[in-house]
Amino acid sequence: xxxxxxxxxxxxxxxxxxxxxxxxxxxxxxxxxxxxxxxxxxxxxxxxxxxxxxxxxxxxxxxxxxxxxxxxxxxxxxxxxxxxxxxxxxxxxxxxxxxxxxxxxxxxxxxxxxxxxxxxxxxxxxxxxxxxxxxxxxxxxxxxxxxxxxxxxxxxxxxxxxxxxxxxxxxxxxxxxxxxxxxxxxxxxxxxxxxxxxxxxxxxxxxxxxxxxxxxxxxxxxxxxxxxxxxxx
Numbered sequence: 001x002x003x004x005x006x007x008x009x010x011x012x013x014x015x016x017x018x019x020x021x022x023x024x025x026x027x028x029x030x031x032x033x034x035x036x037x038x039x040x041x042x043x044x045x046x047x048x049x050x051x052x053x054x055x056x057x058x059x060x061x062x063x064x065x066x067x068x069x070x071x072x073x074x075x076x077x078x079x080x081x082x083x084x085x086x087x088x089x090x091x092x093x094x095x096x097x098x099x100x101x102x103x104x105x106x107x108x109x110x111x112x113x114x115x116x117x118x119x120x121x122x123x124x125x126x127x128x129x130x131x132x133x134x135x136x137x138x139x140x141x142x143x144x145x146x147x148x149x150x151x152x153x154x155x156x157x158x159x160x161x162x163x164x165x166x167x168x169x170x171x172x173x174x175x176x177x178x179x180x181x182x183x184x185x186x187x188x189x190x191x192x193x194x195x196x197x198x199x200x201x202x203x204x205x206x207x208x209x210x211x212x213x214x215x216x217x218x219x220x221x222x223x224x225x226x227x228x229x230x231x232x233x
């Protein structure tokens with residue numbers, strides 16, 4: 001990565017108010033932000049509410065802020081000549097210490113933003129898991145209701161088909177008993193028929209013919225003369 005790329009990446013990094021409820025981007029267009037000696041930055045409204053009176057306590061790390069130099073309102077993008085003049089006349093060690101603290105401030109701010117982003121991601125994931133579990137329970141409940149309704153529909157269809165085509169199931173014992181009853185009825189009919197014929201024979205006997213009144217038909221026919229048919233009568 002070149003120096004220009006590093007410069008551009010630093011420029012793309014935007015400071016944000018460290019109060020999680022606010023977390024707005026900071027720029028000189030709004031107001032001058034409040035910066036504490038413990039390395040935290042706040043927007044003008046949050047800084048005035050939290051650090052407006054001394055002594056104060058940092059709302060992020062609970063550091064005691066007692067000196068007027070522990071809190072400053074600073075410009076984020078000061079003019080270039082101000083940056084060149086602010087360190088002039090200072091001890092080189094002080095200049096190095098100021099540069100070290102300035103770099104440490106940016107590092108701490110990047111770590112805070114990273115942690116905040118991770119917390120947001122974790123919260124979002126937990127919400128997704130809760131929503132997924134909630135909707136899985138909903139789907140399972142709906143599937144159970146659908147299964148119950150299908151069983152009820154099947155039961156109603158069976159009842160409807162039975163009502164349209166009633167069929168009484170016959171057991172094996174009942175079929176055997178019906179067969180035996182039919183056989184008994186047939187036997188009783190035969191007995192009654194035989195008895196009726198016997199009674200008729202007894203009540204109306206066939207008259208007997210004496211032997212002397214019986215004429216042999218063959219001899220009579222033989223004795224008669226045969227006649228020839230001669231024409232019309």
